[in-house]
Amino acid sequence: MKYCSECGEKVRISVPEGDNRPRYICSSCQFIHYQNPKMVVGCLVEHEEKVLLCKRAIEPRYGLWTLPAGFMENDETTMQAAQRETQEEAGADVEIVQLFTMFSLPHIDQVYMLYRARFKEFAFSAGSESLEVDLFDEADIPWDEMAFPVISESLRRFFADKKSGKYKIHNGAMLKKSEMKPGQQTTSFSVTVLDDD
Amino acid sequence: MKYCSECGEKVRISVPEGDNRPRYICSSCQFIHYQNPKMVVGCLVEHEEKVLLCKRAIEPRYGLWTLPAGFMENDETTMQAAQRETQEEAGADVEIVQLFTMFSLPHIDQVYMLYRARFKEFAFSAGSESLEVDLFDEADIPWDEMAFPVISESLRRFFADKKSGKYKIHNGAMLKKSEMKPGQQTTSFSVTVLDDD
Numbered sequence: 001m002k003y004c005s006e007c008g009e010k011v012r013i014s015v016p017e018g019d020n021r022p023r024y025i026c027s028s029c030q031f032i033h034y035q036n037p038k039m040v041v042g043c044l045v046e047h048e049e050k051v052l053l054c055k056r057a058i059e060p061r062y063g064l065w066t067l068p069a070g071f072m073e074n075d076e077t078t079m080q081a082a083q084r085e086t087q088e089e090a091g092a093d094v095e096i097v098q099l100f101t102m103f104s105l106p107h108i109d110q111v112y113m114l115y116r117a118r119f120k121e122f123a124f125s126a127g128s129e130s131l132e133v134d135l136f137d138e139a140d141i142p143w144d145e146m147a148f149p150v151i152s153e154s155l156r157r158f159f160a161d162k163k164s165g166k167y168k169i170h171n172g173a174m175l176k177k178s179e180m181k182p183g184q185q186t187t188s189f190s191v192t193v194l195d196d197d
Numbered sequence: 198m199k200y201c202s203e204c205g206e207k208v209r210i211s212v213p214e215g216d217n218r219p220r221y222i223c224s225s226c227q228f229i230h231y232q233n234p235k236m237v238v239g240c241l242v243e244h245e246e247k248v249l250l251c252k253r254a255i256e257p258r259y260g261l262w263t264l265p266a267g268f269m270e271n272d273e274t275t276m277q278a279a280q281r282e283t284q285e286e287a288g289a290d291v292e293i294v295q296l297f298t299m300f301s302l303p304h305i306d307q308v309y310m311l312y313r314a315r316f317k318e319f320a321f322s323a324g325s326e327s328l329e330v331d332l333f334d335e336a337d338i339p340w341d342e343m344a345f346p347v348i349s350e351s352l353r354r355f356f357a358d359k360k361s362g363k364y365k366i367h368n369g370a371m372l373k374k375s376e377m378k379p380g381q382q383t384t385s386f387s388v389t390v391l392d393d394d
Contacts, residue, residue, distance in 0.1 A: 039234060099299070
């Protein structure tokens with residue numbers, strides 16, 4: 001952000017009175033431009049032991065696999081956003097079963113929410129943002145060609161819950177290595193999770 | 198939004214190629230300014246059958262009661278946001294127990310998330326945005342002086358779950374009367390909820 005979206009003059013970065021964080025503030029009209037995390041919402045669609053994956057036709061991670069998901073829009077609910085993204089990217093009309101994962105990704109200012117879902121009618125096809133859409137058994141999932149760690153983590157938890165016979169709601173955070181405290185595990189992401197019982 | 202935050206020129210509203218929604222687009226540099234919902238995150242702090250409420254010292258709803266909650270910031274997780282807001286507004290250092298409610302409020306482009314929490318150390322005090330902070334039994338909650346329907350709804354569900362002996366995770370939406378379909382209930386808000394079992 002370089003200019004004020006209210007008056008068009010230059011913004012500066014400083015801590016407003018009574019606040020404790022630097023914000024973009026207009027040098028002319030003094031408008032404070034807050035910036036907040038975005039929600040990425042999608043579906044984990046299950047059908048006969050398989051899940052629906054999309055091969056990305058867009059950057060970032062062109063050609064890699066993911067779940068149908070995208071930025072939540074204004075004027076919709078989280079569930080509507082999950083259904084819309086699944087329709088747009090995977091051509092699938094689904095009903096929501098239950099919230100499955102909600103992971104904060106503070107290094108990119110996003111919160112990922114994935115819902116378990118099932119087909120209302122069995123049909124899917126690649127939308128404009130997907131090269132290919134298909135159903136995969138756990139054993140056939142292209143684990144080495146997944147686009148995002150948060151999606152791989154969600155899929156691993158899905159198949160683990162499936163085996164255990166009980167789907168939890170997993171709420172946590174994926175932190176980059178550089179954000180971890182000493183003694184935390186040394187994979188590229190650390191996952192802290194508060195599972196419901 | 199009137200001006201482009203990238204170059205300072207005027208924005209227009211139109212549907213970008215390949216998109217299906219009107220966006221703010223810069224007339225000069227063509228930058229597309231997406232707008233997305235914000236998350237409001239807070240805590241339902243329980244202590245010996247009572248919950249911690251704050252009397253608002255700011256608009257909107259000055260002088261009415263609410264739970265400690267506020268806009269999630271960049272560079273933090275949802276749980277950190279909930280703890281920070283509880284510290285700022287209620288002077289309470291809490292640990293998160295579990296996600297309790299996640300309600301979409303599409304008419305104001307917000308998603309509310311409330312966590313059940315408990316004191317790490319028993320202490321609370323009014324922060325700069327609160328006139329007063331206190332613990333309330335269910336019977337003593339000032340139901341007629343609550344600031345936001347989403348908070349009242351969350352508190353009602355909290356006490357109902359408490360009586361049932363099992364806290365669920367409640368995920369749904371609160372829709373304004375004007376957003377409801379024919380035949381839906383006629384209170385000022387309709388709540389659709391997907392409770393976990």
